[in-house]
Amino acid sequence: MTPALPSALNRPPDPVLLTSLASAAMGDGRGDLCYERESRGAPSEWGGVYGQLIRLTGPWTVVLTSAGATTDLPSCRVRSGPFPGGWGSEHRWKGLEVLQDLVAIPRPAGVVRRLRVRSESTSPVPLTFTSHFSPFLFPVLVEGIRPVEFVVQSLPEGVAIGNHGFGLRAAATVSPARLLLNGEVWEGGQYKGPVSEVALEHEVAVPARGSGEIRWQISGGLTRDLDKALGDSGPTIASPDELAARQAADDLQWTRGTPELEFPDAPELEVAYRTARAGLRRLYSEPADGMVGLVAGYPWYSAIWCRDLAIMLPALLWLGDFEWVARSLATVFRFQSRHSVRLLAGEPGELPMQLVPGPIFLYGTSDSTLRFPRVVEQMHRHTGDVSSVVEWAEALHRIVEWGRGRSDPTTGLLRHGGEAEAISQATASLARVRYGIDSPDTTIWDSADRRDHALDVQVLWWQALCSTARLLGHAADHDRRMTCEGQAAHLAETLGERYRWPEQRYLYDSLRGAIPVARVRPNALRAVSAGLLDPATARAVVERAAEGDLSTPWGVRSLSGNDPGYDARAYHEGQVWTIATAWAADAAFAVGQPERGLAYLRTIAARYVADGGLANECYLGDRPEPFNSCYLLGFSVAPFLRLLFERLWGIRVDGVETSVRVLPAFPLAWTSAKLTGLRLAQGRLNLEWTPGHLRVQWEGSCGLSVDTGNAVHPIAPGETAVLDLPSPPERS
């Protein structure tokens, strides 16, 4: 077993995460916005307010003072918990009842915090509230940097703080009686220099047998956006009740637009579906005008990471949020590089690695760009909207050209590696201080060196070619379509010839030059899911991955425990990742082993329960403990959601052809399953499964063809039909 680190937090408290489309707040549930969590092996403080994907503050605490006595909120907490659209806590101190509400707000991006105090005293109670926080004002994606110098401006209602183009405003409904900077009383005006802490003291007289109230709002992000938002909203700090109600209504409306799943034989999967769906919703982000997507995770991946976004968007298509997918794709492709920009490691056709308002963006991964053609093609299938297909086909063609530039003409294999090094070299002459991570490669396991031809990157390249070919077909660009198809066929041939690892009955992880890299990783399962292997080889790969060195009771490791380089707490060299567990489920279903696939899905569902309704990024390789793990990651929920629809229900939609194929892969012991409200291009579909039968109800604007594997059935709008299903051995 890996020894625990001396100061690692064994079991951190369940975090409180409040989000709006442009902001977030994090706390530990004890009353203040403080949240310490092990990160990269050591405790780190993540509490505070985030706006426009910029960390605005460190921990934000409130202290109450009355008649010479002082308390913080955690010390007098009675109870706390979420309410629709927000989070609240109740405190009792010196005969006072203190009620707190916190709500994340999108515009201006930040948080509203309210304290209401009720007194039973027969005389007035003078109270001082002191609000303490440290400014941060830097994008979350730049890990570990807290600027050393700020500009602070006092205001009648609080303070404004800036660092370059990033800014925050801390305002209150009760003007501060006193300001403190770095622990010293500050007379106000403007200050420029280091700021470790800002404190605002507010005096409130609570009347006899009466109540008093104070509200704060901390908001910010880009100063230019903050100024505009505050100009539009005016000086009033809105009621948390109204703000929370609005947030809750938006969430409810979104949830009502998504399908419902019922699995009477596996209620834990129903619960996991709702958990994963709610988790994905928390990641929705529209941090600035024209910038739409989902953040990768919390706490430290709260930026739009395009690799993660590409993995999440297919789940959104199944949840029916076509509009968010279209807007997200439009955002990402707006940053498709048309020229070589060495400063940002961008090459023509490439899509960014990450996006933050500014706009701040960077290229330089081997796989992010390759993931998008498949998403674009899937969007067209789900929405059936081909009105812009020519433009999309052109954008995908640019990706294919980018990939061709990195491919070996003889083998068709795409070469990766050296991306981070390129950034370092490009910026070498620009600064007297240089930084870098000695990371020679940038696949999904970007701290592992998997050069030159990692198998899963080749699978993505093959899928990119196939998806682009389909879209080019819709765009009637047949010459380019045939070129893509020919290249995909050539690549598939190479993959079939060069990656087989007979001794392990598995696939090599990569090729370094032409030399196979003999390491057992779950990434090989992607070739199974893509259908690139013959059935016997595919089954052998699934069987091998199920062995104990790779699969554990809490998920699938990033590297076999038998590998000499295995380290139980190394991010990509041994830790268990939920996304790898989802790959294993995907591959098991692909080879016709639904019971095994379901077992992996149940493993993921059990993690959600163990994580208190959240979804950790990864766990130690030798025990089911989160380590170096974001507590909510899109990687850990979206693939699970997708598999419920694509593999367990076995659905493939084609809105362009107005058809759907349904080949359920429920275990033989199951008796029923139900899916309600699946959005297709031309309407909504309800399905009820019992062994051998499928009841189809179609509420659409035109007829729908339903392919059940043994026959294609036309279903008229408004019609309900019961269709026969082939028995499992007849599935094709």
Place this chain on the structure above:
Amino acid sequence: MAGDAIRLETEFGAHSLEALIWVAETVDASVYAPGSLVRTASGFRFSLANPPLRIGAFSGLRLGVDGTWVPPDSVRVRLGPQGSWRDSVRLSPSNPLELQAGSWTEFEADCPLPAGPGPVTIRLELSNVAIPPLVWMEIHDTMREVAPP
């Protein structure tokens, strides 16, 4: 690089270039404490106001000067000016250097240095316990002389 900047501005607008400069300038001003590279009686020292690029637990570090590594037993580190010095050779996975955003660290090395006013390049490498590839930074600066006590 000028060409890159022009292309960036042309393709993605002036805000993209402006924002890139905000980030670059903040990082430049927020990690290496300007002017902290000082010649001492036995070698040199310098300070960082933030961890370089990555937070977390670091099980090892090494320092180099103009391409030559300082012997590991001659390197010390402490958290903040009041912290206790720790020998770099005693850092390990079970006794790591723990850094979070805003951590102030000071590094000191016993290492004879060539005399002279020219700038030197200091290279610092840190090994994280959770993410294997090391993090590095290079400081190209002129050493200040310590004023006699």
